[in-house]
Amino acid sequence: MRIALDGRTAVVTGSSQGIGLAIATGLADAGAQVVLTGRSRERLDAAAGVLRHGVPDADVLAVACDLATEQGAVELYDAVPATDILVNNLGIFGSRPPLEITDEEWRTYFETNVLSAVRLIRHYLPGMTGRGWGRVQNIASDSAIVIPAEMIHYGMSKTALLAVSRGFAKEAAGTGVTVNSVIAGPTQTGGIEDFVHELVGGDLPWDEAQREFMRLHRPQSLLQRLIEPEEIANLVVYLSSPQASATTGAAVRVDGGYVDSIVP
Template identity: 80%
Template sequence: MQIDLAGRTAVVTGSSQGIGLAIATGLAHAGARVVLTGRGAGRLQEAQEHLRRAVPSAEVSAVAADLARAEGAEQLCAAVPHADILVNNLGIFGPTPALEIDDALWREYFDVNVLSAVRLIRAYLPGMTRQGWGRIQNIASDSAIVIPAEMIHYGMSKTALLAVSRGFAKEAAGSGVTVNSVIAGPTRTGGVEDFVYSLVDRSLPWEEAQREFMRVHRPQSLLGRLIEPEEIANLVVYLSSPQASATTGAAVRVDGGYVDSIVP
C-alpha cells in the first residue's frame, strides 16, 4: 500500500519523544509536513533533529506550548492556523491508590488527557470540514476498557477520549473528515525498560526480560511482548491516509490482543 500525504500538514501533540515522535516520523515518511509539540523547547529541538536524521527530506517544525492550558492551545493555533491531520497524543499517567485521588488530580488528568484534545478538535475541525478532507485521531489506551485498579483516573480519561472521538465523528458526518480513537496496548517507551527490570531478573537479555514481564505481569496480551512505538505509528499513518476514508467514529485497537474482547 502506497500512502501519500504530500501537501498535508499534520499536528502531533506530545511528540518530543516516545509514541508521539514515532507517529510524527511515520507521517513524515509518508510525505506530510509535520508539526511537533511539547512544553520544552530543548527536547523539541532534539526531536526535530532525530526526525530529520530518520527522514532527511522531512519538512518539520515545532511549537513549544503547554496544551493542557487554553493559552497553550491558542499559542499553537496562532502558529499553525490550519491542519489537515490532527493526532492528539498528549497524555500523562501514573499510579495512585483509588481513594487517594483528590479533586485536583481528577481535574489534572481530565485537563491534560481529554480537554487538550477537545480544544484542538474544536479549533481545527471547522477548517477541515470547509475543505472537505481531514483526519483526527485521539490516542487512547487499553486502560480505557480494562480500567487499572491503580490508575482509575487515567482509565477514566482514556474512556472519555473514546466518547469524544465518537461524538466529534458525528459532528463531522458526511464532510470527508474522519475522527477515530486508537487503543494502544502496553508499549515500549521511555522508562519502561527500567520498570520491566524492576519486576524481572536483571541478568536477562531485553528480549527475554520483556517476554517474562508480559507472561507474568501482562498475561492478557496475545502478542507476548511489548509493542514498539513504530507499530502504533503504522496504524496512525494508515488512519491518516486517503485509503482510510471509510473508517470513522471507530475505536481501533493496536493493543497486541491485550483487551479480551472481539470488539472494543
C-alpha cells in the same frame, strides 16, 4: 499500499519522544509537513533532529507550548492556524493506589489527557470540514477498556477519549473528515520503562523486567511483549491516509491482542 500525504499538514501533540515522535516520523515519511509539540524547546529540537535523521527531506516545525492549558493551545493556533491531520497523542500516566488519588490528580488527568484533545478538535475541525477533508485521531489505550486497578484515573481519561472521538465523528458526518480513536496496547517507551520498573523492581535488567511485567500485569496479551512505537505509528499513518476514508467514529485497536474481545 503506498500512502501519500504530500501537501498535507499534520499536528502531532506530545511528540518530543516515544509514540508521538514515531507517529510524526511516519507521517513525515509519507510526505506530510509535520508539527511537533511539547513543553520543552530543547527536547523538541532534539526530536526534530531525530526525525530529520530518519526522514532527511522532512518538513518539520516544532512548537513549544503546554497544551494542557488554554494559553498553550492559543500559542499553537498562532503558529499553526489550520491543519489537515490532528493526532492527539499528549497524555500522562502513572500508578496510584485508587483511594489515594486526589481531586487535583483527577482534574490534572482530565485536563491533560482529555480536555487538551477536545480543545484542539474544537479549533481545527471547522477548517477541515469547510475544506472537505481531514483526519482526527485520539490516541487512547487498552486501559480505556481494561481499567487497571493501579491507575484508574488514567483509564478514566482514555475511556473519555473514546466517547470524544465518537461524538466528534458524528459532528463531522458527511463532510469528508474522519475522527477515530486508536487503542494502543502496552508500548515500549521511556515512560513505560520507568513504570515497569516501578511495578516489578528497579534492580532487574530491562529484558527480564519486561517479561515479568507482561507475566504479572498484562498476562492476557497475545503478543506477549511490549509493542514498538513504530507499530502504533503504522496504524496512525494508515488512518491519516485517503485509503482510510470509510473508517470513522471507530475505536481501532493496535493492542497486541491485549483486550479480550472479538469486537473493538
